[in-house]
Amino acid sequence: MKKRLNGILTLLLVLAVQLTFAQNLQVTGAVTDADGMPLPGVNVIVRGTNTGATTDFDGKYTVNATQGQVLVFSFVGYVTQNVTVGAQSVINVSLTEDAAQLDEVIVLGYSTRGVEEVTGSSVQIGGEDIAEAPMVSVDQALQGKVAGLQVTTSSGTPGSAQDIRIRGQSSLTAGNEPLYVIDGVPVTNSNQAGSANVSSLNPLAAINSQDIASITVLKDASATAAYGARGSNGVIVVTTKRGRSGDTQFNFTSQVGIQNDAYNKRDVLTGAQRLELLGEALVNSYGANGTSGNFGFTPENAIPLAVQFGVLPQGTQNYDGTDYDWSGLIKNEDALLQNYTFSATGGDELSSFYASVGYNKTEATVIGAAFERLNGAFNFSRKMRENMNFSTSLNVSNTIQNPILEQGSFFSNPFITRYLMNPFNNPFDEEGNPRRGGLQFGSLHNTLYVTENNIARNMLTRALSNTRFDWEFFENLTFRNTFSLDWQVTDYKNYQNRYEGDSRFVNGSIAASDNKALNLVYQGGLNYNFKVGQDHNFDVTGLFEYQKNQNQYLFGYGNNFPADGLTNIASASAEFDAFSSFTDWYNVSYLGLLNYNFAGKYVLDATIRREGSSRFGPGNRFGTFGSVGTAWNVHREDFMRGSVFNTLRLRASYGVTGNNAVGLNAYQALLGYGADYSNNGGATPTQFGNADLTWEKGETFDVGFTFGVFENRLTGSFAYYNRRTYDLLQSVPLSRTTGFANQDQNLGEMTNKGIEAELAFDVVRTTDFSWNISGNVATVDNEVTVLAVGADGNDIDPLAGSVYKTTRVGLPAGTWFMRTWAGVDTQTGLPTWFVNGRDGEVTSNYNAAERVEQGVGALPTYSGGLGTRLQFRGFFAEADVYFQGGHKIYEQFAQFYLRTNNFTLGTYNGAAELMDRWQQPGDVTNVPAVNYARNDNFFNTSTRHLYDGDFVRLRNVAVGYNLPSTFAQSIGISGLTLTLRGTNLATWVKDDGLLLDPETQAIGYTTLTTPPVETYTLGINVKF
Structure with missing residues (x-):
């Protein structure tokens, strides 16, 4: 008791002294962000008085206060900080970003909206989540992050293209890939590999993930209608980093690690x-x-x-x-991964810049394949006058990929070697060198020799430039101009040696190609935002867009080399061949955007786009598409005051989009001029054409809600969508009297519908300790409702002739269609199949068994992700899980090794x-x-080799430490972060018979390609 009384007396004495000697102070200081960069425009308020200040351009402030008063530092996008004034006259403050507030701004490409102004379905991922993933291509980092977005690794070879679907499959024969928009400008993202037989090359692999500020996935018509036909399959908006005013700040990031196959339980015979x-x-x-x-x-x-x-x-x-372990010999165990980025940003009151240089070198988990990228980025913005703003960005990279023969049963495919090489073959000669001149058993090539002596190279040089000029004619009326150029040059070389492999009997060969792709976009328009009264807020945009795309291709071939060391066409002596082509297409669009809200409570969003495409005939080139959406911010209503809801939004949208992803000149009757008629050039009809060919169309209805309760500790969203695609592009058989087998026509219809849900919960949220759990799940139900009808009155199956699939009314597109396995006859040892394809009587006569629909297709019907993150002071740990299922996948190459x-x-x-x-x-x-x-x-096609595709993958696990700013500053830096990260660490599959990796291409076949990789990396980030 005595000690307690002494403590109270001491406290009262201290308070009395403080009150007695309290004095007016002129408090000065500077406000910075977590990176040590000045924050101009921060509000500094002395709580309880009208005294306040705003930080200047250098983040400095001056305010009058007395000891014991509280200074409140607040800034949009940052956590508000309270500081009690003591005897000190200098108070420096560092504000941390508020993730909840950062999410309040959604980048939609053509526009940027507050989250409460958006009526469509969109999800934005911060650049930090993209940069932390040790992936060569930025789209790989999206897996499991967005409900309704399915990302599968078609090949683990570094730099390969990914298979991406947003809300399922919308077309039977036209494109199903989303549109990519970089800094507001649509770009092309087609495979740039020099051959369809080698590893694909993803143009997005040319962009350094460290240069990404955010990625937004747009899913419904209200969010995508502004992009017209190109956005019919969803839009992925990539925003690169911009400069920040203040003293120049530097950032260095290093990621070094190793990779191995993530999942492969398929063993071969010894x-x-x-x-x-x-x-x-x-x-x-x-x-x-x-x-x-x-x-x-x-x-x-x-x-x-x-x-x-x-x-x-x-x-x-x-x-x-x-035991010659061929499977082990083709592996590249603990393949090395290296990624380094150095960046700088800064500026003054008129200008700001961001510049970076990066280097990535990633080995594949199979011999012969590797990836290397050198890239640089520069973004600059300048306030030219009070009403004129200028910005420009340039991203240039040189990417070199050593591709391998994969995807097919090529004798030099190393995965054919893994599974089909006769183990009796000794890969080495008497001197221990890889054997050449043909192996003793079988016809496969010695991959070890081929890899060492062949040259395979995809080299992509990409320059992406974006320049914007905004001129505010008068208050709130701005004339905006954007000019973008995407220049991709791909150089492909495939030299095959004279002694072993595909060109052994022609004394070596060389194939080379040069592909130049130019994508040019101009956007010009007016934006006007204004208020009527106090509550009516309008934002109106009218825009004209012109897009031009050109592709030039040049190919050459030769064989029969007179000596070793010669690898160019000029040194070949026989079988010369050459080919060249030029293709182009154009898009012209007129766009109108209207966003209206009443007092921030009721939102109306409307889009109309008139778009013309050179892919269609003169009478059908233009289509009109649009959307309308509405939202109600219920939490802003007076009757919601005092409720547990911090956020409650209801939204709904409807829109129509088009799809023009058809073959170039598909509408035209064409002649081919490659004929040889008695040593004279000749022409032959090659395409019947269809002048009435026009846009595929899709209408989407979307409804959902978003909520946040208990100070937004629990947040989530729910959506239901229904998308109907009609006027499907389909190849329809023609009468043989026409001289052609088929013609492209607009016939058919199908639907995709499903739900999407996201949920996040802050289990613990204190200053020193936080724990968050989040998850998302989505479903998609695909059904073909109308197909073209043939002359016999029956529906035309677009997949007629396939031994694996069918497309029929009432079923998902590409439903598996094959004989049903009944097991091995226990008395005879013969395989059996059900005679009627379902049950009952069985037969060992394969041809006597009926093919039937298996009820499911290749695309997952559900997918999602789960994640958690813990942070205690400077320490953090996180983990993410990805899952998908409800589909089946087929082990196509069982036809060889089973x-x-x-x-x-x-x-x-x-x-x-x-x-x-x-x-x-x-x-x-x-x-x-x-x-x-x-x-x-x-070995033939049956459900014996058809497996449930359901799987769960531990996608990401990381632990790390952020050095406290006081310690960092004591050693001359502003921040230091160390991270140990693992990706694809464990995989669970539902079907025990599925021994190959469950991640497959969208078509649903396991293929002989590099599987997804398991990666361990150590990351270091230094800011100074």
Whole structure:
């Protein structure tokens, strides 16, 4: 008690002294952000008085206060900070960004809106989330971040294009990829690889993720209608970093790590296993009970007798049991990843700049493939006059990718080597060098030699320039001009050596191409925002846009090199070939945008776009598209005061968009001039044409709400959408009397509908400790409702002839359509399928089984992500999970490595799964008996190789530390962050039979490509 009284007396004495000696102070200081950059325009208020100030351009302020009073520092986008005045006369403050407020501004490309002014469905991802992911291409970092956005890795080869779908599939034959808009200007993002057979090259890989300020995904018609036809499949808006006024601040970021395959459980037969199965298969064909006759084969003499009869090559019986691990030899274990960026930003009251230079070098997890990028960015803005603003940006990069033959069953595809190389083959000669001149067993190439002696290179140089000039004629009426140029030059070279591989028998070959793509966009328009009375707020924009796209392609080929070391066409001596082409297209658009709100409560948003495309005939080039959306900010109503809701918004929108992603000149009747008529040039009809060909159209209805409760500790959103696509572009059969097989026509209709939900909860939110959990989920239900009708009165299946899929009314587009697997007959060891394709009677006659719809397609029907982040003072930890499912994927190359006859056991190699084969009556297994000379059709298309595609992937885990600013400043820097990050660390699949990576292309086939990668990186960020 005595101690407590002494403490109280001491406290009262201190307070008395403070009150007695309290005095008026002229407090000065500077306000900066977390990076140490001055913040001009910060409000500094002395709480309880009218005294206040605003920081100047250098972030400095002066205010009169007395000891004990509280200074309140507030600035849009930053957390308000309260500081009690003591005896000091200088108070410096650092404000931290308020993530909740930063989300209040949505970049829509043509415009920027406050979140409460947006009526469409859009999600914005901050640049810090993009920069932290150690991905070569910025679009990879979006996986699991946005409800309704499905991102799958079509190949793990660095720099490859990604498969991206927003709210499902909207077209049968036209494009389904979203539009990319960089700094407000639409760009093209098509694969720039020099050949369709090698790794794809994504133009977005030319952009350094460290230069990204934000990425916004626009999903519904209200959000995308401004982009017309190009935005029919959704829009991804990329905004690069701009300069910030103040003293020049520098930033250096380093990411170094290693990569390996994320998921691959498909093993192949070892030499010993293959030898065991080979002998068994020979006996089952030529033994006492052989299906091809009794030739005296027994387990003891099967191999030498097969060699004697010429069934097997002579060297088979000389195999010494050495296990040549071809699968391991093609791997590049712990592939190195390096990414470095150095940037600077600063400016004065009139100008600001941002400049950066970056370098990335990423090895693939397979030998022969690598990626290297050198890039530079410069953004500059200048207030030329009080009513004139100028800005320009330039992003230039040089990207070199060493592609590999993938996607197909090419003999030099290293993944063909992994799964089909005969393990009896010794890859090395007597001197330990990779063997050349053909391997002893089979026809596959020695990938080790080919990789070392061939040259494969995609080199992309990309220059992306964007210049904008705004002239305010009078208050709030601004004339805006934007000119953008995207110049992409791709140089492709494919030299194949003289001794091993595809060009062994032509003494070496060289193929080279040069592709130049120019995308030029001009936008000019007027923007006027004004108020009528106190509550009526209008923002009106009228815009004209012109887009020109040109592509020039030049190709050359030659073979038969006289000596080693010669790799150019000029040194070849035979089989010369050359080809060149030029293509172009144009878009012209007239755009009107209206945004109105009443007192911030009721919002109306309308868009109309008249767009013309050179892809259609003169009478159908123009289409009119538009949208209307409305929103009600319920939380701004008087009756919501005192409620738990900090935010409650209801919104709805409807709109019509078009799709012009058809082949160039598809509407025209064409002649081809490649004919040779008695050594004279000739022309032949090549396309029937259709002058009535016009836009695919899609109408979308979207409704949803957004909420935030308990001081926005719990926030979320929900949306329902229904998109109907009609006038589908479809290839329709023609009468043979026309001389053509088919014609493109506008026939057909399909729908996509579903829900999207997002939720975030701050479990703990204090000054020193915070814990947040967030998640999103989306569904999509695709259904074809109308198809073109043929002369026989039946619907025309666009996928007729496919052995895998069908497209029919009432089913999802591209529904799996095949025979249904019934298992292995326990008495005979033969594969069986259901006769009626469903159930009941089974047959071992593959052709007697009926093909049926399997009820699902290749695109996931649900997808989403979960994430959590903890932060304690300077320490932080985070984790993200991505999931998708409701679809099936097909293991297409099972047709090669899951054969039970001589294809696998005599020539190539098979999957280790063959060891589970049937051997005697009563065996229960999913693999038939091996039989050297019998074709049991086990490998052919059926649900045996069709798997549930559901999977969950631990996408991202990171731990790190932010050095406190006081310690950082003591060593001469303004900030230091260390981060240890892992990506794709674990994968769970629903179907145990799915042994290859579940991330597939949108078409749904597992392919022989580089799988997604598991990455571990150490990141260092220094600010000074």
